[in-house]
Amino acid sequence: MRRTHYCGNVNTSNINEQVVLEGWVNRRRDLGGLIFIDLRDREGLVQVVVQPESPAYAQANRVRSEWVVRVTGIVRARPAEQVNAKIASGEVEVVAEGLEVLAEARTPPFPIDAGWRGEQDQVVSEEIRMRHRVVDLRRRTLQRNLRLRHKVVAAIYRFLDQEGFISVETPFLTRSTPEGARDFLVPSRLQPGQFYALPQSPQLFKQMLMVAGFDRYFQIARCFRDEDLRADRQPDFTQLDLEMSFVEQDDILELNERLAAYVFKETLGLELPIPFPRMSYAQAMNCYGSDKPDLRFGLELADVSELFRGGEFRAFADAEVVKALVAPALLSRREIEELEAIAKGKGAAGLAWSRYEGGAFSGGIARFIPEGLKERVRLEEGQTVLFVAGPWRKSVESLGAVRLELGKRLGLIGEGFRFLWVVDFPLLEWDEEGGRWTYMHHPFTSPNLEDLELLERDPGRVRAYAYDLVMNGAEVGGGSIRIHRRELQERMFALLGIGPEEAQEKFGFLLEALSYGAPPHGGIAWGLDRWVANMAGEDSIREVIAFPKNKEGRDPLTEAPSPVSEAQLAELGIALRTPNG
RNA sequence: GGCCCGGUGGUGUAGUUGGUUAACAUACCCGCCUGUCACGUGGGAGAUCGCGGGUUCAAGUCCCGUCCGGGCCGCCA
Numbered sequence: 316m317r318r319t320h321y322c323g324n325v326n327t328s329n330i331n332e333q334v335v336l337e338g339w340v341n342r343r344r345d346l347g348g349l350i351f352i353d354l355r356d357r358e359g360l361v362q363v364v365v366q367p368e369s370p371a372y373a374q375a376n377r378v379r380s381e382w383v384v385r386v387t388g389i390v391r392a393r394p395a396e397q398v399n400a401k402i403a404s405g406e407v408e409v410v411a412e413g414l415e416v417l418a419e420a421r422t423p424p425f426p427i428d429a430g431w432r433g434e435q436d437q438v439v440s441e442e443i444r445m446r447h448r449v450v451d452l453r454r455r456t457l458q459r460n461l462r463l464r465h466k467v468v469a470a471i472y473r474f475l476d477q478e479g480f481i482s483v484e485t486p487f488l489t490r491s492t493p494e495g496a497r498d499f500l501v502p503s504r505l506q507p508g509q510f511y512a513l514p515q516s517p518q519l520f521k522q523m524l525m526v527a528g529f530d531r532y533f534q535i536a537r538c539f540r541d542e543d544l545r546a547d548r549q550p551d552f553t554q555l556d557l558e559m560s561f562v563e564q565d566d567i568l569e570l571n572e573r574l575a576a577y578v579f580k581e582t583l584g585l586e587l588p589i590p591f592p593r594m595s596y597a598q599a600m601n602c603y604g605s606d607k608p609d610l611r612f613g614l615e616l617a618d619v620s621e622l623f624r625g626g627e628f629r630a631f632a633d634a635e636v637v638k639a640l641v642a643p644a645l646l647s648r649r650e651i652e653e654l655e656a657i658a659k660g661k662g663a664a665g666l667a668w669s670r671y672e673g674g675a676f677s678g679g680i681a682r683f684i685p686e687g688l689k690e691r692v693r694l695e696e697g698q699t700v701l702f703v704a705g706p707w708r709k710s711v712e713s714l715g716a717v718r719l720e721l722g723k724r725l726g727l728i729g730e731g732f733r734f735l736w737v738v739d740f741p742l743l744e745w746d747e748e749g750g751r752w753t754y755m756h757h758p759f760t761s762p763n764l765e766d767l768e769l770l771e772r773d774p775g776r777v778r779a780y781a782y783d784l785v786m787n788g789a790e791v792g793g794g795s796i797r798i799h800r801r802e803l804q805e806r807m808f809a810l811l812g813i814g815p816e817e818a819q820e821k822f823g824f825l826l827e828a829l830s831y832g833a834p835p836h837g838g839i840a841w842g843l844d845r846w847v848a849n850m851a852g853e854d855s856i857r858e859v860i861a862f863p864k865n866k867e868g869r870d871p872l873t874e875a876p877s878p879v880s881e882a883q884l885a886e887l888g889i890a891l892r893t894p895n896g
Numbered sequence: 897g898g899c900c901c902g903g904u905g906g907u908g909u910a911g912u913u914g915g916u917u918a919a920c921a922u923a924c925c926c927g928c929c930u931g932u933c934a935c936g937u938g939g940g941a942g943a944u945c946g947c948g949g950g951u952u953c954a955a956g957u958c959c960c961g962u963c964c965g966g967g968c969c970g971c972c973a
Contacts, residue, residue, distance in 0.1 A: 347929030362933065399933055422924060425907045437908060442965045495973035542972040660969060757973040866966065
């Protein structure tokens with residue numbers, strides 16, 4: 316006889332019913348005569364009581380944590396004073412009539428029961444958790460996170476289906492393209508010496524689907540990038556990838572706002588105010604020192620270049636920019652030193668400072684503070700003003716990093732979810748090492764048509780139809796309007812130093828597609844792992860991925876990557892330069 | 897590639913200025929216990945302190961190297 320209910324769903328409506336439950340022993344309490352078993356499945360716990368005279372008693376006596384059992388019994392209301400308010404089924408219990416052990420279990424390597432009764436799970440090192448991921452996945456937090464992820468994906472499908480989007484799968488085994496991140500390569504057996512690459516994103520395929528007339532495409536797509544890992548980066552990760560034809564930038568932003576709001580409403584029950592704020596890249600960088608500003612707190616940077624220009628403080632007098640940030644506290648020398656280390660890490664020459672105390676500046680560069688600075692940065696009693704001077708980008712980014720650190724240290728970061736669009740990214744940026752222009756988003760991004768005349772004359776000033784979606788200071792999405800005319804795409808390649816032959820060799824299939832009549836189109840990709848991690852309140856995307864890799868790119872569970880046999884290599888025509896290493 | 901933090905019974909921690917038998921909680925095993933719900937209670941087992949070397953009369957503790965894990969920078973169209 317199979318189960319009749321999920322353990323966690325048994326409640327007062329089942330009183331006096333005979334139920335069959337199957338699940339894991341979350342905890343067993345042996346009172347010497349009576350035995351209580353908290354039986355668990357994915358829906359939660361229910362208390363099973365086994366009386367000494369019950370036929371279930373003998374088995375209940377030997378059962379241990381995490382054994383898998385089947386219990387037959389009658390649901391009974393608990394006396395009022397014995398109700399357990401911490402669990403959903405706490406008003407009832409199941410009086411066991413039979414108990415069958417379906418599987419015994421080794422003692423788990425770390426406790427997994429606490430979360431299921433509404434308490435905090437013990438913190439266990441990630442190393443141990445990953446090695447025993449199956450056990451870890453039994454814990455309530457991961458169960459909850461993965462179910463949230465499922466609900467997000469299901470909501471995305473519902474919404475986009477309603478909006479006329481068509482889900483299309485694109486290949487995993489595809490062609491290596493030279494740009495972007497490092498490719499994962501897959502050797503071809505049938506074409507020895509040649510390689511597939513795993514896709515860094517379905518970018519070119521979705522553009523070709525637009526040319527093919529699908530009009531609206533989406534895919535929950537696995538993507539692969541062979542770069543170093545972080546808390547928010549895995550070598551294989553998931554994008555919500557979508558693309559639309561005959562649209563302009565605002566159409567895409569508007570649709571994605573509604574999608575985000577729908578997802579939040581359907582999964583967390585939260586109403587997101589839309590439209591989201593929009594901020595130009597220039598404004599984001601100037602005010603927050605980041606192209607993904609965290610708007611959960613203020614602390615905007617101020618430009619004070621003019622106040623210092625030509626002044627007696629030589630280091631600031633002829634700097635390209637001088638940026639200031641007011642910390643709403645009197646910072647100690649030690650704190651300032653730590654902040655300076657952060658600024659220097661981002662390329663600042665130093666972090667100048669002065670405290671405003673007792674109506675006067677003191678410490679740091681107090682004697683160089685120019686007239687009008689206090690008013691300019693709205694400095695108040697008991698605050699510290701911090702400065703970085705130098706080239707624009709390094710200055711704003713380093714002070715932006717200081718801003719983030721201050722937000723954390725001073726506890727300024729508020730609750731909730733703050734979204735914004737960052738728009739008007741530059742199309743190109745100067746690559747110091749390569750001594751050439753390179754794209755900021757990708758080489759298929761359309762220039763802002765208003766800036767088209769600047770393309771060859773002053774490339775650095777050309778804005779792109781590119782946009783990032785930022786959530787609580789994390790980049791959770793990015794996209795663009797694409798180039799849909801072959802001539803412009805070729806012009807773009809030329810600007811990037813990709814000659815006609817190279818363009819033909821590497822992107823010929825795209826150019827050919829564009830030559831057959833491409834609709835204006837654009838789209839976006841959401842970093843789904845980051846979205847869900849943020850929604851779940853997790854700092855690492857590993858907490859929303861069932862089987863993640865560690866920081867070295869290894870899977871501690873399967874111990875991938877692993878050596879392969881000589882025979883496998885031979886079949887692929889591959890010889891290792893350093894055997895086993 | 898660089899910087900930083902960590903590694904002590906199964907798990908999570910403590911371990912002072914280098915000094916006796918490495919402590920605590922929990923888990924585990926055995927006994928007692930009929931209303932517990934992190935049951936209680938009595939007992940027991942369990943750690944070459946990541947590994948290697950060095951300093952020292954003496955190293956979990958100090959030094960060097962190394963391995964493993966985590967955070968960040970670089971990198972991530």
